[in-house]
Amino acid sequence: MNTTTEDTDDRARRSIGARRNPASQEAILDAAEAVLEESGIGGFSIEAVARRARAGKPTIYRWWPNRTLLMLDVYRRFKNARGFPDTGSVRGDLIALLQNHLLGFWKDSLCGTVYRAIIVEAQNDPDAAKALYAYQEERKKATEVIIERAKARGEVAKDVDGRLIIDMVVSFAWHQLLINRLDEAMGSIEGVVDGVLMGCAGYKR
Amino acid sequence: MNTTTEDTDDRARRSIGARRNPASQEAILDAAEAVLEESGIGGFSIEAVARRARAGKPTIYRWWPNRTLLMLDVYRRFKNARGFPDTGSVRGDLIALLQNHLLGFWKDSLCGTVYRAIIVEAQNDPDAAKALYAYQEERKKATEVIIERAKARGEVAKDVDGRLIIDMVVSFAWHQLLINRLDEAMGSIEGVVDGVLMGCAGYKR
Numbered sequence: 001m002n003t004t005t006e007d008t009d010d011r012a013r014r015s016i017g018a019r020r021n022p023a024s025q026e027a028i029l030d031a032a033e034a035v036l037e038e039s040g041i042g043g044f045s046i047e048a049v050a051r052r053a054r055a056g057k058p059t060i061y062r063w064w065p066n067r068t069l070l071m072l073d074v075y076r077r078f079k080n081a082r083g084f085p086d087t088g089s090v091r092g093d094l095i096a097l098l099q100n101h102l103l104g105f106w107k108d109s110l111c112g113t114v115y116r117a118i119i120v121e122a123q124n125d126p127d128a129a130k131a132l133y134a135y136q137e138e139r140k141k142a143t144e145v146i147i148e149r150a151k152a153r154g155e156v157a158k159d160v161d162g163r164l165i166i167d168m169v170v171s172f173a174w175h176q177l178l179i180n181r182l183d184e185a186m187g188s189i190e191g192v193v194d195g196v197l198m199g200c201a202g203y204k205r
Numbered sequence: 206m207n208t209t210t211e212d213t214d215d216r217a218r219r220s221i222g223a224r225r226n227p228a229s230q231e232a233i234l235d236a237a238e239a240v241l242e243e244s245g246i247g248g249f250s251i252e253a254v255a256r257r258a259r260a261g262k263p264t265i266y267r268w269w270p271n272r273t274l275l276m277l278d279v280y281r282r283f284k285n286a287r288g289f290p291d292t293g294s295v296r297g298d299l300i301a302l303l304q305n306h307l308l309g310f311w312k313d314s315l316c317g318t319v320y321r322a323i324i325v326e327a328q329n330d331p332d333a334a335k336a337l338y339a340y341q342e343e344r345k346k347a348t349e350v351i352i353e354r355a356k357a358r359g360e361v362a363k364d365v366d367g368r369l370i371i372d373m374v375v376s377f378a379w380h381q382l383l384i385n386r387l388d389e390a391m392g393s394i395e396g397v398v399d400g401v402l403m404g405c406a407g408y409k410r
Contacts, residue, residue, distance in 0.1 A: 091410060116328055119383060123325050133384055150405075157407030164396050165405065168377055175376035178324060178383075179338055191369050199404030200355075200370065202362030205296065 028053050028060060032074045036110060041117050044071065068121040068128040072135060075114050079105070084142060090150035094169055094193040097143065102173035103189065107182040116177060140166050156197075168196055233258050233265060237279045241315060246322050249276065273326040273333040277340060280319050284310070289347060295355035299374055299398040302348065307378035308394065312387040321382060345371050361402075373401055 031053035036044050046067055050057045064070040082105065085096035098104070106112030122129040140163060147162030172192050176185035236258035241249050251272055255262045269275040287310065290301035303309070311317030327334040345368060352367030377397050381390035 089410075090405075090408075120325050120328050123321055123383065129385065136384060155409055156405040160405050160407070161396060164393060164400060167380070167393075168373060168397065168400060171376040171380035172373055174380045174383070175372070178328065178379070179341060180334065188369060188372075191366060192373065195369060195373060195404070196400065197404050197408045197410075199400070199402050200295075200361040200365050202365070203295075203402045204360055205294075205402075 024055075025063070028055060028063070028070075029074055029077055031055075032070050033077075036071070036074060036114065040110075041113055046070065065127055066125065068118055068125060069131050071114055072118050072128075072131050075111060075118065076135060078109070078111050079139070084145065086149075090146060090153075090155045091193055091197060093146040093149075094165075094196065095189055097146065097169060098173060098189045098192065099186070102170065103176060103182050103185050106173075106177055107186065112177060112182065119174070119178070136170075140170065143170075165196055169193070229260075230268070233260060233268070233275075234279055234282055236260075237275050238282075241276070241279060241319060245315075246318055251275065270332055271330065273323055273330060274336050276319055277323050277333075277336050280316060280323065281340060283314070283316055284344070289350065291354075295351060295358075295360045296398055296402060298351040298354075299370075299401065300394055302351065302374060303378060303394045303397065304391070307375065308381060308387050308390050311378075311382055312391065317382060317387065324379070324383070341375075345375065348375075370401055374398070 028049065032044075032049045035048045035052055039048065044067060046057055046060050046064070049055075049070065050060050053060075060070070064073065079101070082101055085093045085101065087093050087096055106115060118128065118132060122132040143166045144162040147156065147160060147165055150156045151158050151160065151162075169192065173185075176182055233254065237249075237254045240253045240257050244253065249272060251262055251265050251269070254260075254275065255265050258265075265275070269278065284306070287306055290298045290306065292298050292301055311320060323333065323337060327337040348371050349367040352361065352365060352370055355361045356363050356365065356367075374397065378390075381387055
């Protein structure tokens with residue numbers, strides 16, 4: 001696009017047009033978030049978001065082909081606002097990951113319900129699945145830095161498979177979300193992290 | 206009931222009645238399995254099973270209030286037929302659990318698709334959720350014997366939390382099922398099991 005940033009911002013303020021630009025995208029996401037907060041998953045539709053954002057439905061559909069993809073972007077924005085844990089130790093980071101970014105994050109906000117709904121949709125809708133897998137890949141890659149930092153600090157061996165560690169922690173959280181045991185799981189966080197880091201006490205092969 | 210077993214079996218052979226008894230229950234499950242195999246999840250309904258079993262729909266509904274509960278019993282029967290791994294070592298048992306009872310079991314049969322559908326239904330239907338949680342509880346409890354045997358053999362310390370170990374292994378499998386990575390996950394089985402047993406190589410707290 002040949003417009004300057006100022007031009008783009010100015011146009012977005014006047015109306016939410018057909019072009020996906022940061023300002024209008026945020027306005028749609030704001031509206032989507034408000035609809036989710038007020039009406040829950042059941043009342044969440046592209047139509048309701050369009051009404052709230054005073055945007056045309058076709059505009060929203062052009063950017064988010066279905067409501068699940070829009071929900072995922074709302075979820076992603078919440079998640080990104082939390083950043084990534086950096087406590088100075090791998091144990092602290094993994095505990096913070098489960099406490100503030102996975103189990104606790106889902107438990108204490110609408111985000112748990114939203115993420116559950118996204119996972120469900122991904123089982124039936126190939127577009128939702130593709131978007132969820134891409135999001136998972138992006139998050140896991142970013143979270144692997146926890147293990148990279150642990151290697152740099154000499155807390156774990158250089159050849160530890162960081163992706164597998166993150167996958168195990170994320171898997172535990174997903175499972176608890178989907179069997180509705182977030183509350184109980186909060187009490188198992190240290191056990192899981194110590195399990196991943198230290199294995200079974202007294203294990204002799 | 207005052208009827209003898211022979212009476213019951215005989216009546217079940219003549220018609221599938223309103224009473225839930227082992228013989229007629231198996232006949233319904235046989236029919237449900239056949240419908241799943243022939244028509245897949247999409248074609249699976251209480252109506253189709255009733256037609257196949259030559260039973261009345263109300264009879265089936267009396268025993269299985271919805272199609273998800275019926276699917277879960279079909280799934281459970283497949284799963285129970287596999288028994289539980291007992292290879293002589295905790296490492297061997299956990300590898301066999303992932304290979305033959307979770308990831309591999311789902312990958313190589315209709316059971317993966319069926320279980321996915323059950324998990325999805327459980328997110329929206331409280332009856333399905335209750336049945337799935339009860340099934341999970343029953344399976345995890347039975348699977349914990351792997352860790353009990355390991356303790357008895359002196360492979361792990363007596364105070365190891367067996368439920369947590371099983372939960373971590375099952376969680377990993379669920380996650381891979383739901384992000385459609387069963388094939389790739391088959392290659393991570395030893396890594397996951399060694400992770401759970403031995404933790405991160407070189408970990409220094």
